[in-house]
Amino acid sequence: xxxxxxxxxxxxxxxxxxxxxxxxxxxxxxxxxxxxxxxxxxxxxxxxxxxxxxxxxxxxxxxxxxxxxxxxxxxxxxxxxxxxxxxxxxxxxxxxxxxxxxxxxxxxxxxxxxxxxxxxxxxxxxxxxxxxxxxxxxxxxxxxx
Amino acid sequence: xxxxxxxxxxxxxxxxxxxxxxxxxxxxxxxxxxxxxxxxxxxxxxxxxxxxxxxxxxxxxxxxxxxxxxxxxxxxxxxxxxxxxxxxxxxxxxxxxxxxxxxxxxxxxxxxxxxxxxxxxxxxxxxxxxxxxxxxxxxxxxxxxxxxxxxxxxxxxxxxxxxxxxxxxxxxxxxxxxxxxxxxxxxxxxxxxxxxxxxxxxxxxxxxxxxxxxxxxxxxxxxxxxxxxxxxxxxxxxxxxxxxxxxxxxxxxxxxxxxxxxxxxxxxxxxxxxxxxxxxxxxxxxxxxxxxxxxxxxxxxxxxxxxxxxxxxxxxxxxxxxxxxxxxxxxx
Numbered sequence: 001x002x003x004x005x006x007x008x009x010x011x012x013x014x015x016x017x018x019x020x021x022x023x024x025x026x027x028x029x030x031x032x033x034x035x036x037x038x039x040x041x042x043x044x045x046x047x048x049x050x051x052x053x054x055x056x057x058x059x060x061x062x063x064x065x066x067x068x069x070x071x072x073x074x075x076x077x078x079x080x081x082x083x084x085x086x087x088x089x090x091x092x093x094x095x096x097x098x099x100x101x102x103x104x105x106x107x108x109x110x111x112x113x114x115x116x117x118x119x120x121x122x123x124x125x126x127x128x129x130x131x132x133x134x135x136x137x138x139x140x141x142x143x144x145x
Numbered sequence: 146x147x148x149x150x151x152x153x154x155x156x157x158x159x160x161x162x163x164x165x166x167x168x169x170x171x172x173x174x175x176x177x178x179x180x181x182x183x184x185x186x187x188x189x190x191x192x193x194x195x196x197x198x199x200x201x202x203x204x205x206x207x208x209x210x211x212x213x214x215x216x217x218x219x220x221x222x223x224x225x226x227x228x229x230x231x232x233x234x235x236x237x238x239x240x241x242x243x244x245x246x247x248x249x250x251x252x253x254x255x256x257x258x259x260x261x262x263x264x265x266x267x268x269x270x271x272x273x274x275x276x277x278x279x280x281x282x283x284x285x286x287x288x289x290x291x292x293x294x295x296x297x298x299x300x301x302x303x304x305x306x307x308x309x310x311x312x313x314x315x316x317x318x319x320x321x322x323x324x325x326x327x328x329x330x331x332x333x334x335x336x337x338x339x340x341x342x343x344x345x346x347x348x349x350x351x352x353x354x355x356x357x358x359x360x361x362x363x364x365x366x367x368x369x370x371x372x373x374x375x376x377x378x379x380x381x382x383x384x385x386x387x388x389x390x391x392x393x394x395x396x397x398x399x400x401x402x403x404x405x406x407x408x409x410x411x412x413x414x415x416x417x418x419x420x421x422x423x424x425x426x427x428x429x430x431x432x433x434x435x436x437x438x439x440x441x442x443x444x445x446x447x448x449x450x451x452x453x454x455x456x457x458x459x460x461x462x463x464x465x466x467x468x469x470x471x472x473x474x475x476x477x
Binding site: 099 | 346352353354356357358383392393399400403406407409413414435438439442447461463464466468469472474475476
């Protein structure tokens, strides 16, 4: 079912964006009137370091088809090292969810600065395309065998 | 030369009678054969209850945070007790982890390193023997002779009865200790090829999900894996919180998955691969195949091995400027 109808299907993607870079980047994409897929729900957070793996897992558990976390480029964090701490967490989380058989495209991480409106629009297009390709998430609807 | 068990009893009695320790955590004989039970000795006269054999498998470090947790009912806290723990490699590493996470004050903890050649899995022995109940077991020179209730004897090679985590153990002796008992095993053993894990890693994503959700479909949410784990000391576990309600009420299967993903990932860079969760699981979920990824990744990505060094910060509490960026999604 998932495979044939993916083009008509609109995924629900939760995007956690840091207040200082990625959210401003999304804002810039907006004021520059760049077009990007409307399937993301943006949640503004103070820093990518604020994102606990539980936020990501919980979003998937509640029915999100994909999760994107984006923060400042390494070295540019408003709080000096928040995104560096986040990077460690995310690299382990990404490997771990892939290990247990969740598609790696479900959870994606990126860096977008406040000046990169075009990068943000491109990123969303890519994430949406990736998630559309793998189809709806089974996390929320999975049943015991 | 006296046996390790006698030395442990002697040391415990001495520590208690000299007032160097208020409590010694060790093992005493369990009610059934091939079983031991955690034992808390506070009087020197009771030190004779302590045993040391091939079935002392529990991770005793799980009791340490509770020994030092402040009592919320008291306005003025009593000074923390002095606790001695009989430690295999895994207990010792967990204790070091708890010290670095500031759950246990180093100066109040006496780590008594005991020799460990890997603990044996009583359930596995029972499984191999079959339906007849094992009534006694004796060990000599690496051979275990078990006797079942029909009087039939079966001999096993020690290696064939090792618990899974022990088979792949790389740190048999507590890396940090105050007192050493007997001949401690190797601290840095060779890495045995972990075939079950390798086989799982080489499966496709869909197959891995099938196995993962299949294993977890046995789960009855008893939380024994959480209770047995020394790393699970949070005052309020994320799984018990209702605001926010991270995992759901547990009525749906997705709630079970969510709990396990959260619990496992909390072990990232902290797990010492002691196998306590696997041992505690009443329905026999193969948790290690999933959690071992975190142990392997911490070492591979950050060169971090949990619980070896008191100066080492937990892997996810710190960061490196040159940590890998290769998991990042680039738009083009």
